[in-house]
Amino acid sequence: MSERIKLSILSALLLLALVFSAFTTANTFQAVRNLQLQNHDVKAGNVSTIRAWMTVPAISRIYHVPEDYVYRSLEIANPASYHHVTLYEIASRKQQPVDQVIYTLQHAILNYRKQHPGSTILLRVDHSPKIHLSPIVGRAEP
Secondary structure: OOOOHHHHHHHHHHHHHHHHHHHHHHHHHHHHHHHHHHHHHHHHHHHHOEEEEEEHHHHHHHHHHOOOHHHHHHHOOOHHHOOOOEEEHHHHHHOOHHHHHHHHHHHHHHHHHHOOOOOOOOOOOOOOOOOOOOOOOOEOOO
């Protein structure tokens, strides 16, 4: 095989690697952006971010709704047996589609917010001053 053919093949492979790298980098940036948007929606209390893998205690904490209210809205009489159970498993036990369980929860949370407008803190912002530790042990920088 001549040097010219080897160089052409090597150049083509290098170009292919660069295209693949650019494509992967673009997808990574898009995934990070989507994650940031989802995180913002969760912090803002957007109920459309409820997912089937979530548990009732997690939903209670994230959306600032009492656990017992969430269990009542799902018509669960014995919450202790459902404490670490995902919405997917709750739907399976109730023989309902998981989307229906999520829909029920979304409306329950929105109704709770209407009934208790002052009880929902959507965003928690920490305005306390930050102290950065110096590389020298025991010394703090402003």
